[in-house]
Amino acid sequence: MLSELEELVLCESFSADHRAVARSAATVAAQGSRWLDATPETLVIGGVTHLRWTFGVPRVLLVGHHDTVWPIGSLSDHPWSIRDGIARGPGVFDMKAGLVQMFHAVGSLSSLDGIRILVTGDEEVGSRTSRELVLDSVRGCAAALVLEASADGGALKTVRKGVSRYDVSVRGRAAHSGLQPEKGVNAAVEAAHQILALTELDASMREGRPHGPEATTITPTLVSAGTSANTVPDRATIRVDVRAASEAAQARVDEEIHRLVVRTPGAELIVEGGPVRPPLDHGSSAALFAVAQGAAVRLGMRPLCAAAVGGASDGNLTAGAGVPTLDGLGAVGGGAHADDEHVVVSEMPLRAALLAELITSV
Template sequence: MIDDLAELVTCESFSSDLDAVARSAELVGAMGARHLGAEPEFLVIDGVTHLRWTFGEPRVLLLGHHDTVWPIGTLKTHPWSVVDGVARGPGVFDMKSGLVQIFHALAGMESLDGVSVLITGDEEVGSTTSSKLIEESARGLAAAFVLEASADGGALKTGRKGTSDYQVEVYGKAAHAGLEPWNGANAGVELAHQILAIAELGPQVGDGTTVTPTVLSGGSTVNTVPARARVGVDVRVTTLQAQRQVDELMRALGTTVPGTRVEVSGGPNRPPLEEAMSASLFALAQRLSPDPLSSASVGGASDGNFTAGVGCPTLDGLGGVGGGAHADHEHVIVAELPRRAALLRALVGAVLTGTNLT
């Protein structure tokens, strides 16, 4: 498992470098073929390379991604290493260790009939080309197991907030800021009103909802009344109802400054993974694990949000145990790799044999 992990980590796969993602896909495909005894489908969508293995009529989906947030060349400053039982390197935790666990878990099974494996290439940038593929692959199945990295202490992820992304554009009228500012309509001032209103939407909806103004821009020169300004908005919700409510409120934003108008674009990106969608699978994992298991609900989204969104029971966070996702201290505890692979193998086997999940 360490050798396989080293091979994956030292093949950099920055999401925005499609050639690097394609090279990574070739490596992942060859590794999977060695362990699973079958070649994958290579699915290239808008230049992004995804992989899928299908054995018989699928009943269970194993889901992961091979792209990372780390730019090409990161290995020079964050080299692959294993020291004192801890593996380090770009993407080792999020989530190349999870891919190794998929292959080794399935390699130990007598039959793969009913198993589907999907490994995407754009999860870190919002799964824009793979979301429909994920939903198609998960719809109607008995279970989806997501090999994203674990939560703190190895906890499985039984809930994830859904995400929405918006751009709020304010249009005004330019004028000379010194000679006749009164003849303008200040888009910057209106944007300030918008930001304050948007920041109140999270508490208004409640239930753990966060609505956060993020990237700001506007204006052209220091002596010109801004004719245009914009803000990006990040939304995290725990329920579909909250996601719909935020969408309605965002699209109902009005203006305060005379002569300005506002346009709102964007919308929901990932539905929430509600804990009800993972409860039965987490209970099954607790019964199968020789060690106590804990669970966590987290703010970050994953492709498991899509599988849950189409009604497929989903358990997330089955991947590497460690920490530092997207950070300089990213690492994986090596001793946990075979343990997590064994748990995954037991879970897949239980679903395939029809174990009662309630």
């Protein structure tokens, strides 16, 4: 397992570098083919390379991704290493160890009939080209098992917030800020009003829950305005990130953001965007989590824990399609996307065994 994990980590796969993602896909395909004795479909969509294996009529979809957030060259500062039972390297936790565990789990089964495996190449950037592929691949399945890394302590992810993204644009009127500022319409000032309005909406959606998995959050992120230091800005933009705890909350936020009101006379407001991933809720994961708990007992493993998280994955898409979904079945470790990204090596064969038992149970 460690040799195979090293092979994947050393093949860097930054999402924005499509050539690197293609090289990574070839490495993943070769590794998977050795365990599954089958060559995957190689699907290039919008320049991004995805892989899919299908055995018989699919009933269980295993979902993973091979792209990472780490720019090419990150190995120089974050080299592959194993020390004191901890493996480190770019993407080792999110989620290359999960892919290794998946191949070992499926390869250990006496029959692959009814299994479909999808490994995408752009999950880290919102599954822009693979969204429809995920939905097509899960159609008709009884369960989706997602090999994203576990939550703290190895907990499975049974709840994920839905994600919405918006661009709020302001059009004003330019003027010389020293000679005739009164003739301008300041888009930056209007953007400030909109940021405050979004902050008020965020507070109203929290309903006494300032933090945690039950809170819906509305966060202005990227903000820009103006063209020069002596000109009244005629354009401003605000990028807004929304994490919703329920479909109802996601719909309410969408309605409220599209109803934002201009506060500056003469300014124009344009709102674009909306929901991009639905929530994965308890109703989607509860039955599968119970099956996983039973599998852990049979294997003599410690009891499984469940976690609700704010981040999204392709599990949101499979759950949104109405297919029971269990996430976080991948590596145990921590530090996703961070300098201390790592995997607990001793957990890898245990998680592979759990996945194999879970597939068989389903």
